[in-house]
Amino acid sequence: MTIAASAHVQTTALILAGGAGRRMGGQDKGLLPFIDNGHTVPLIQPVLSVLAPQVDQLIISANRHLNEYAQFGFPVVSDEGPEVFQGVFQGPVHAILHASRHALHDWLLIAPCDLPFYQAHWPQQLFLRQKQTRAAVVIAHDGQHLQPTVALIHRPCLAQRPCAPNARLSALLMAGRYALCDLSADARAFINCNTPAQLAAACAQTSPHSLRAQPRSAHGNVR
Numbered sequence: 183m184t185i186a187a188s189a190h191v192q193t194t195a196l197i198l199a200g201g202a203g204r205r206m207g208g209q210d211k212g213l214l215p216f217i218d219n220g221h222t223v224p225l226i227q228p229v230l231s232v233l234a235p236q237v238d239q240l241i242i243s244a245n246r247h248l249n250e251y252a253q254f255g256f257p258v259v260s261d262e263g264p265e266v267f268q269g270v271f272q273g274p275v276h277a278i279l280h281a282s283r284h285a286l287h288d289w290l291l292i293a294p295c296d297l298p299f300y301q302a303h304w305p306q307q308l309f310l311r312q313k314q315t316r317a318a319v320v321i322a323h324d325g326q327h328l329q330p331t332v333a334l335i336h337r338p339c340l341a342q343r344p345c346a347p348n349a350r351l352s353a354l355l356m357a358g359r360y361a362l363c364d365l366s367a368d369a370r371a372f373i374n375c376n377t378p379a380q381l382a383a384a385c386a387q388t389s390p391h392s393l394r395a396q397p398r399s400a401h402g403n404v405r
Contacts, residue, residue, distance in 0.1 A: 191287075191289050191309070192238045192286070192287040192288075192289070193236075193237045193238055193239075193287055193289045193290075193291055193305075194237060194238065194239040194240070194241060194285040194286060194287045194289070194290050194291070194337075195233040195234070195236075195237040195239070195240045195241070195290075195291040195292075195293065196240075196241050196243060196278065196281055196282070196285070196290055196291070196292050196293070197212075197226065197229060197230065197233070197240065197241070197242045197243065197293050197294070197295055198243050198274050198277055198278075198292065198293070198294050198295060198331060199211070199212035199226055199242055199243060199244045199251065199294075199295035200243045200244050200245040200246075200260070200261060200274075200277050210244075210246050210247050211225055211295060211296045211375065211376075212224060212225055212226035212242075212244065212251070212295035212296070213225070213226070213247055213250055213251075214375075214381060216228070216298055216375070216381070216384065216385060217385040218298065225295060225296055225298060225375060225381070226242070226251075226254070226295040226296075227254075228298040228299070228300065229293050229294070229295065229297060229298065229300045230254060230256070232300050232301070232302050233291065233293060233300070233305070234256070236302075236305055237291060237305075238286070238287060239257075239285065239286050239287060240256045240257075241256065241257050241258075241259055241281055241284055241285065242254065242256050242257070242258045242259070242295075243258075243259050243260075243261075243277040243278075243280075243281045244258050244259075244260060245260050245261055248260065257284065259280070259281040259284050261276055261277055261280055273348050273349075273351075274331065274351045275348070275349050275350075275351055275353075275354045276348065278290075278292065278335075278340070278351075278354070279340060279354075282335075282337050282340055285337055287337075288336060288337045288338060289334065289335070289336060289337065290334070290335040290336075290337050291305055291308070291333075291334055292331060292332065292333045292334075292335060293331065293332060294331040294332075294374065296374050296375040296376060297331070297332070297372070297373070297374055297375075298373070298375065298384055299370075299371040299372075299373055299384070299387075300332070300371070301365075301368050301371055304322065304332060304365060304368070305334075307363055307365060308320045308322070308332075308333070308334040308363050309334065311334075311361055311362075311363040312334055312336075312361065314361075315361040317359050317360050317361035318335070318336040318339035318358060318359055318360070319333060319334070319335050319336070319339065319355050319356075319358070319359070319360040319361070320333060320334040320360065320361050320362075320363050321333045321352075321355050321356075321360055321361070321362055321363065322362075322363050322365045323362045323363065323364055323365065323366070324365055324366055324368070324369045324372045325364070325365075325366025325369050326366075326369070327372075328352060328362070329365070329372055330350075330351040330352045330355050331351065331374075332365075332372075333355055334363075335355070339358060340354075342358060343357040343358050344357075373387075
């Protein structure tokens with residue numbers, strides 16, 4: 183049973199893959215090779231494999247190599263504006279605000295393309311926390327740090343959260359009522375591959391599934 187079906191809530195997943203990849207030497211991170219259980223796949227593939235079966239719609243937000251991303255079989259939405267075509271990327275806030283207009287459902291699960299150990303039970307944990315708090319936004323927390331690219335957003339609230347397109351994602355998510363979802367049991371899974379060294383370290387995990395802890399009740403702060 184999918185998360186959307188179990189919660190009786192139709193859900194859109196939005197995968198953020200439209201960044202400039204500056205710390206990767208300008209490479210398109212979502213398409214870089216990643217070693218997953220001995221198989222070489224694009225870095226975006228693990229999170230797609232986890233989320234696609236759980237949601238009613240999945241959108242990839244990308245600004246380069248659109249044909250390559252389209253081959254995954256999901257809609258691809260690019261940022262708008264002349265800056266994009268001049269190689270200036272406006273960041274995840276702009277991507278979410280723009281791509282959310284293409285969402286068919288009011289609940290958005292946000293995930294980054296460079297988090298290959300995204301856990302299958304995280305969506306359920308985020309929805310559980312939302313049910314507990316009735317917050318419009320639920321943000322993951324790994325026990326030490328906020329993880330704003332792993333979040334659940336009630337899409338209508340975005341209209342009430344004015345934010346500059348190039349602002350930090352946390353500023354958008356925390357502009358109104360929000361709750362934190364404690365995912366510290368899976369702290370080791372929050373390996374964002376932002377640099378070549380981080381990508382190599384993630385590929386070197388001999389048993390990535392060992393990072394995936396058993397689900398536990400989500401809890402955290404509410405603002």
